[in-house]
Amino acid sequence: MFDEKKLWKDRAGGRMKDLGRYLRYIFNGHLVIVLLFLIGTAAFYYQKWLETLSPNFPAELILAVIIGIFVTYSPVYNFLLEADRVFLLPLEDQLKGYFLRSGIASFVFQGYILLMVLAVLMPMYAHVSDNGFSSFIPFLVVLLIVKVWNLAVTWKIHYYVESSVHKLDMVVRYFINAAFSFLLFKQANLFIFLVIALIMGFYYYSFLMRTKKMGLKWDQLIEQEEKRMASFYRLANMFTDVPKLKDTVKRRKWLDVFISSIRFSQEKTYLYLFSRTFLRSSDYLGLFLRLTVIGALGIYFISFGLGQILLSVLFLYLTGFQLLPLWNHHQNKLWVDLYPVAQKYKTASFHLILMTILAIQAAIFTLFILIKGEFLISILALLAGLAFSYIFVYFYGKNRLKA
DSSP states (O other): OOOOOHHHHHHHHHHHHHHHHHHHTTOOHHHHHHHHHHHHHHHHHHHHHTTOOOOTTTTTHHHHHHHHHHHHOOOOOOOOOHHHHHHHHGGGOOOHHHHHHHHHHHHHHHHHHHHHEEEEEEHHHHOOOTTTTTHHHHHHHHHHHHHHHHHHHHHTTTTTHHHHHHHHHHHHHHHHHHHHHHHHHHOOOOHHHHHHHHHHHHHHHHHHHTTTTTTOHHHHHHHHHHHHHHHHHHHTTSHHHHHHHTOOOOOOOGGGGGGTOOSHHHHHHHHHHHHHHHHHHHHHHHHHHHHHHHHHHHHHHOSSHHHHHHHHHHHHHHHHHHHGGGGGGGOOOOHHHOOOOOOOHHHHHHHHHOOOOOOOOHHEEEEEEEEHTHHHHEEEHHHHHHHHHHHHIIIHHHHHHHH
């Protein structure tokens, strides 16, 4: 006899075990130290920034815009697998309890994230508001109730296969959530909240009625679950090998200009391969772009020179460390082993491309310091960045690849 409770327990337990195994690799000693440094630095500058705010600062509007994003994004983690589209599809009517538990688990996880975000933003609100932190718990309770509404609506939207319905729903719910949050932080009249609550209730009821005779779109549910896990596996793959990870590449023809100058010769074989892999894979190029943007913004807003230099070196380390898996990206492709190319060319090519990437990132960080008019600090940051990149690639990275 089919037991949906046991199925959910096995699926959720297996997923938690899987996540826990890879999280141990992600939060290793190096990363914990880096995160503590980043959190400490961010908290210091956040506190300094709060002291400069005037009573007229639009804290409520900023909170509403940010909180609206976290409340609106409300995926239901369903723990479905590829084979379920065959084996569980006939049992859809018996899975109501399964999906309800998935919704509760999703609420607990996303509610915790909402708690953290509100806790980070609350000092800004308290600085310009007379209420201080006394409204934190009431705000959190109300926002969690709104989160439940978003999860319920998101689940009903899964009955639609049209992407236009999903996109329109996200836009509509974001504006409702942002407006509600703004009025909440402004402590508007209770009657206004009742009107918005009626709108939200009618919005959910309309989808409830329309989807009564519809079936779940299993292909869509499984695809979304696989995408979420693929994102996590890509992150974990930067720290250890993940057999479950599926490679994703994009053509990006407009980036061919960066590799068109590579000479067609035996010793440049791996340089071309690594360059192509870096530019086409979302894992590596996306990582480089994200860390470069975050690092550049952080460096730009830091006001003292030593902090800018240290932060640039820190982000170079983060980038270099998480690009080391590029070395083993093709290790499971047998045709690569057939290349009549000496191992020394592969090693030299990898060192060259990694050094080039870090040098470009160091130059970008330097440019942002130079924009602020700090010429001497920019030169020191560039020299420190290039020196660190060389040591990282040809000493630290070389030893890591041998291990």
